Amino acid sequence: MDGSVGTVQPQSEISQGVKASNRVVILGALSAIAMATARIYAKERAALVLVGRNEDRLKALAADLKARGAVQVHVAAMDLEAEAARAEQHLGDWSALMGGVDHVHVVYGYLGTQAGASAEPAELSRIVTSNFTSAVHWCEATANVLRKQTHGSLVAVSSVAGDRGRQSNYAYGAAKGGIALFVQGIAHSLAGTGARAVAVKPGFVDTPMTDGLKKGGAMWATADQVGKALRKAADTGGPIQYAPGKWRLVMAIIRSVPAFVFHKTKL
Ligand SMILES: NC(=O)c1ccc[n+]([C@@H]2O[C@H](COP(=O)([O-])OP(=O)(O)OC[C@H]3O[C@@H](n4cnc5c(N)ncnc54)[C@H](OP(=O)(O)O)[C@@H]3O)[C@@H](O)[C@H]2O)c1
Incomplete structure (x- = not known):
């Protein structure tokens, strides 16, 4: 493990300071949404x-979360796509640091552009690898841990873009739709075990990822709103959740529009 700023404590000390239900791994912790989620966990000690x-930004975030109440914060600097094949080993190491793992949040991702993906095979691969091909390994490794321990959660960030293929972002949308299906399958496999898996589908969120878009208006959420939804999803609700919840209805309508009408739009 790289760059740990926490102290590895014996099990007894850990159980004094941290509730056994609050040992959390956040993959893609520097995302605006992930930081919002982490701040909620910090408040819960x-x-x-x-x-x-x-690593420097992770250490700064760790110091902030400790100041907000987190009992232990460890940092691991790595490229999550490059390390996906070693997901199981890394999860084992992090679990050993905290005396167990209760919640794993898979938040990292890459938006890119459809124009770039259509023009450049490398850009298409980057979008699919970041949002799906690497993420499935982290999700499956987490599922294997959850199956054995029969408690805890996997919460992976998908997107409303995964609900219908659209000309403006079908590479990203397909990868996000794929990860939601994958996590839905994990949720099914965990049914009755006491553990859970959830794919959260945010709509438009004001974060660095969307800095290229025109922001504002009723359809935009803050990172804090979506961070809250991720924290809640770790404990409650079904395997596919929308953030904010109104997107469930919006996407049901968008999915139901017939192709001959949809193809007249530029969405
Ligand atoms: N913002 C939206 O409107 C929206 C809507 C639906 C879903 N989402 C999803 O929400 C998640 C969080 O995104 P965000 O909106 O919070 O955007 P963000 O602040 O830009 O966060 C994306 C994060 O992913 C990290 N990342 C990407 N590839 C990585 C890799 N290989 N290894 C490690 N970290 C990696 C980035 O790290 P660096 O800082 O090192 O680049 C960045 O911190 C993403 O999965 C995104 O697809 C966002």
Whole structure:
């Protein structure tokens, strides 16, 4: 493990400071949505492992979360796509640091552009690898842990873009739709075990990822709103959740529009 800023404590000390239900791994911890989720866990005096690419930023985030109440914060600097094949090993290491893992949040992702994906095979691969091909390994490794321990949760971030293929972002949408199906299948496989899996589908969220878009208006949410939804999804609700919830209805309508009408739009 790289860059741990937490202290590895014996099991007895851990159980004094951290509720056994609040040992959390956040993959893509430097995302605006992930940071919002982490701040909620910090307030609950959770133990956290923050995983992202930039060690200095992870350490700064760790210090902030400790100040907000987190009992332990460890950081692991790595490229989550490159390390996906070693997901099981990493999860085992992080579990050992905290005396167990209760919740794993898979938040990292890459939007890219459809124009780029159509023009450049490497860009198409990057979008699909970031949002689906690598993420499935982290999800499956988590599912294997959850199956054995029969408690805890996997919460992976999908997107409303995964509900219907659209000309403006079908590479990203397909990858996000795929990860939602994958996690839905994990949820089915965990049914009755006491553990759970959830794919959260945000709509438009004001984060660095969407800085290229025109923002504002009723359809935009804040990172804090979606971070709250991710935290809640770890404990309650069905395997597919929309954030904010109104997107469930919006997407049901969009999915139901017949192709001959939909194809007249530029969405
Ligand atoms: N914003 C929206 O409107 C929206 C809507 C639906 C779903 N989502 C999803 O929500 C999640 C969080 O995104 P966000 O909106 O919070 O955007 P963000 O702030 O831009 O966060 C994306 C994060 O993913 C990290 N990341 C990407 N590839 C990585 C890799 N290989 N290894 C480690 N970290 C990696 C980035 O790390 P670096 O900082 O190192 O680049 C960045 O911190 C994503 O899965 C996104 O697809 C967002």
